[in-house]
Amino acid sequence: MTPNVWSNIAADTEIEFCLATVDPNGAFTSGITRTQTSQTSFSIQTDNMKSSSSGGIDPWDQDDYLNIWVCDLSGGILGYATPPSTFNNPDDGVVIGYRYFGTLGTVQAPYNKGRTATHEVGHWLNLDHVWGNGGNCGSDNVNDTPTQEEENYSCPAFPHNANSCGTSNSAGDMFMNYMDYTNDACMNLFTIGQKTRMTAAINQYRPNLLNHNLCSNTPPVPSWNCLNGNCIDPLNGNGTYLRHQQLSGSLLLRSRHTTSL
Numbered sequence: 001m002t003p004n005v006w007s008n009i010a011a012d013t014e015i016e017f018c019l020a021t022v023d024p025n026g027a028f029t030s031g032i033t034r035t036q037t038s039q040t041s042f043s044i045q046t047d048n049m050k051s052s053s054s055g056g057i058d059p060w061d062q063d064d065y066l067n068i069w070v071c072d073l074s075g076g077i078l079g080y081a082t083p084p085s086t087f088n089n090p091d092d093g094v095v096i097g098y099r100y101f102g103t104l105g106t107v108q109a110p111y112n113k114g115r116t117a118t119h120e121v122g123h124w125l126n127l128d129h130v131w132g133n134g135g136n137c138g139s140d141n142v143n144d145t146p147t148q149e150e151e152n153y154s155c156p157a158f159p160h161n162a163n164s165c166g167t168s169n170s171a172g173d174m175f176m177n178y179m180d181y182t183n184d185a186c187m188n189l190f191t192i193g194q195k196t197r198m199t200a201a202i203n204q205y206r207p208n209l210l211n212h213n214l215c216s217n218t219p220p221v222p223s224w225n226c227l228n229g230n231c232i233d234p235l236n237g238n239g240t241y242l243r244h245q246q247l248s249g250s251l252l253l254r255s256r257h258t259t260s261l
């Protein structure tokens with residue numbers, strides 16, 4: 001639990017994500033795609049999981065969707081993310097090893113409560129690690145997180161490393177912050193300062209996330225665009241279909257079936 005000394009700065013970030021129900025073509029989706037690959041693993045160095053041409057899968061539009069690639073990630077890391085300043089980058093998104101994603105299936109303790117995604121989405125929304133850039137009591141650009149000398153692992157007892165960075169952090173490290181490296185079960189807060197920084201990142205870099213509802217319970221059904229009998233399939237831009245099928249166009253769309261006149 002969050003120590004009392006920080007309970008007044010533990011934030012409800014009011015940031016929620018939902019699985020997409022509408023894909024980039026306007027079709028229904030579960031928000032999850034599965035890609036078979038011949039790659040035995042993927043790495044942060046190559047980002048191959050982010051491209052169909054290299055055994056991965058291309059992202060959906062990054063200004064509309066948060067893309068999370070779950071894969072066999074080599075290099076001994078749990079996950080990684082791109083900061084929002086690179087959101088026009090085709091690599092924008094979050095990558096997480098399959099052993100550290102979610103709470104079910106192949107997930108492994110002590111990273112089995114979904115906190116790797118919480119941490120990486122924090123990076124995706126411009127948060128730094130609580131020990132700051134470069135370590136050694138560096139700054140994380142957030143005022144209400146205590147200065148901390150370095151990262152923590154496992155789950156320390158509170159207080160931990162009190163005054164290691166001087167008298168300004170007598171309560172010690174905020175090791176239960178989502179932006180530390182402790183076990184999933186040990187993590188339990190973002191601060192109000194971190195909330196402010198994430199909210200600013202959404203407004204500045206990722207405003208499209210606020211401008212649509214791609215996970216509505218009643219997603220729109222895309223319609224065929226027909227002019228003088230020439231019909232364009234909104235799924236691929238060039239389909240045509242028989243006139244007697246026009247009334248069931250939405251069914252055709254979902255099966256992605258097209259026929260020629």
Ligand SMILES: [Zn+2]
Binds near residue numbers: 123
């Ligand atoms: Zn990190």
